[in-house]
Amino acid sequence: MSEDLQIGMSREEGDKQITVMRLSGSLDANTQSQLENKAKEAIDGGAEYLFLDMSGVDYLGSAGMRAIHAITNQLSPDDPGMRSDRLKVLNPSPAAGKVFKTLGFDSFIDIHDNVDEAVAAL
Amino acid sequence: MNAFLESLAPELREAIELAASEVCFAKGQNVFNRGDAGVAVYIIEKGSIRVHDGDLLLNRLGPGEVFGEIAGLGGIERTASVTAEEDLELLRVEREALYDAVRTRPEALKGLVSMLCERESGIAERMTRRSWKLRAAEHELEIGRRIQTGFLPDTLPEIPGYEIEGHFHAARVVAGDFYDAFDIPAIGRVALVLGDVCDKGVGAALFMTLFRSLIRASAQSRDFKSWGVEHDPAWSVTSGEQDNSTLANETLANTVALTNNYVATTHGKTSMFASAFVGLLDPGTGTLNYVNAGHEEAYILGNDGINATLPPTGPVLGIFPGVRHEMATTTLAPGDTLLLYSDGVPEATSRTGEQFSDSRLRDLLGGFDGSAGDLVEMIITSIKDFTDGALQHDDITLLASRRDKG
Numbered sequence: 098m099s100e101d102l103q104i105g106m107s108r109e110e111g112d113k114q115i116t117v118m119r120l121s122g123s124l125d126a127n128t129q130s131q132l133e134n135k136a137k138e139a140i141d142g143g144a145e146y147l148f149l150d151m152s153g154v155d156y157l158g159s160a161g162m163r164a165i166h167a168i169t170n171q172l173s174p175d176d177p178g179m180r181s182d183r184l185k186v187l188n189p190s191p192a193a194g195k196v197f198k199t200l201g202f203d204s205f206i207d208i209h210d211n212v213d214e215a216v217a218a219l
Numbered sequence: 220m221n222a223f224l225e226s227l228a229p230e231l232r233e234a235i236e237l238a239a240s241e242v243c244f245a246k247g248q249n250v251f252n253r254g255d256a257g258v259a260v261y262i263i264e265k266g267s268i269r270v271h272d273g274d275l276l277l278n279r280l281g282p283g284e285v286f287g288e289i290a291g292l293g294g295i296e297r298t299a300s301v302t303a304e305e306d307l308e309l310l311r312v313e314r315e316a317l318y319d320a321v322r323t324r325p326e327a328l329k330g331l332v333s334m335l336c337e338r339e340s341g342i343a344e345r346m347t348r349r350s351w352k353l354r355a356a357e358h359e360l361e362i363g364r365r366i367q368t369g370f371l372p373d374t375l376p377e378i379p380g381y382e383i384e385g386h387f388h389a390a391r392v393v394a395g396d397f398y399d400a401f402d403i404p405a406i407g408r409v410a411l412v413l414g415d416v417c418d419k420g421v422g423a424a425l426f427m428t429l430f431r432s433l434i435r436a437s438a439q440s441r442d443f444k445s446w447g448v449e450h451d452p453a454w455s456v457t458s459g460e461q462d463n464s465t466l467a468n469e470t471l472a473n474t475v476a477l478t479n480n481y482v483a484t485t486h487g488k489t490s491m492f493a494s495a496f497v498g499l500l501d502p503g504t505g506t507l508n509y510v511n512a513g514h515e516e517a518y519i520l521g522n523d524g525i526n527a528t529l530p531p532t533g534p535v536l537g538i539f540p541g542v543r544h545e546m547a548t549t550t551l552a553p554g555d556t557l558l559l560y561s562d563g564v565p566e567a568t569s570r571t572g573e574q575f576s577d578s579r580l581r582d583l584l585g586g587f588d589g590s591a592g593d594l595v596e597m598i599i600t601s602i603k604d605f606t607d608g609a610l611q612h613d614d615i616t617l618l619a620s621r622r623d624k625g
Contacts (some may be wrong), residue, residue, distance in 0.1 A: 159417035166490040201534020
């Protein structure tokens, strides 16, 4: 199990300002601030929607989920805690998918198989 | 001439000027990296630098200040990295050139030793101040740990026909896990609770005290409306048979809704949440009404191993205001044990990086038939054997409640 987190960023072409963040490695108490900082950079740079590709996440801890919730708050500052329309999760690894389901985040954050499906759902 | 050179004895200044050459670095360029061989000392003429170890900033220095003397004069590896914070002009003084210049100037050598001793005295002074600060912080943390321990029950309720055993071991000084067990005489139930606040350390510990207190206080309250927090009083029993535990379900629904909505509306912006299993046990019948809010599945163990698993019935508490948690019902038959645990159990990690895992836990529980105390002891011993002294990453918390065989 990797103890580091790698984050690759790319922008989607189209009308909407979408940034895809590809995460791989471990999203936990040690790496959550990396994700929050990169997401903030993207939001400050004009991103309105963030897609988190979590296919490469081999460990997802509760601190990582806290970071994801904090990012949904940043994307929709006037609507804290409610269902997120601006953050989508793509293709989570089995380990990450299990944590989403156990903690009940799957009822509040949409999970899609790929970018096209997530764009179509906006 | 810069302030540093001006402050030196004339012979030493002369020796340094002889040995020095001017070098420039652009903003963002590294002057040297931790681990590089040290061959020179630097004096800043213009610009400023960051002394750092990776992301950790150790110092910032500007014009007239000296850096790199420890490895530069000692001929050892650089102990930190230095990066130009803005465009830099430096005097670079090579060790060998400086020694050549000092050789014929005895007063310069004295001056050099004296300068180094003065700088070392400054470093020692800073270290001492930091050590005092660190000791004060450790003392505060220890007070926090003692206060937090008071948020775990001193004693567990003594219920005729039942045995209850808890265990808690923090990964750090303070923790986000908690367990609780207490009587609710008004409805003839015993509450069995285990929670896990997200993240680790002081932030998690502060929220642990909040969640635990809210659950305990609201479960004891009969006057939910006076809490003044919006909540949905409706509830529904979704699994198990309908029973006469209306009061228990009402208490359960209100406890979970009040705790969730209070934290979500008051502290929602912190994104701090807790998973929790909240069960209300009727000791007479063994009926257990429960909500599993985003927590690990709990187990009911019988003579033949795991009789039932109790998976989540709703999301975690504290970030989704107004969410409805479904309630469920199960029964502790004579000889059955309810086992609640935090994710620190399956995620306990060995020296080789392998996790204890859900499947290893289930295998362990398979043939168990003993007291609640023995069960907790067996799990803790297995984890200790498995991790073999490896660093504990997460809090480990257990609560077991066994009904006598009767």
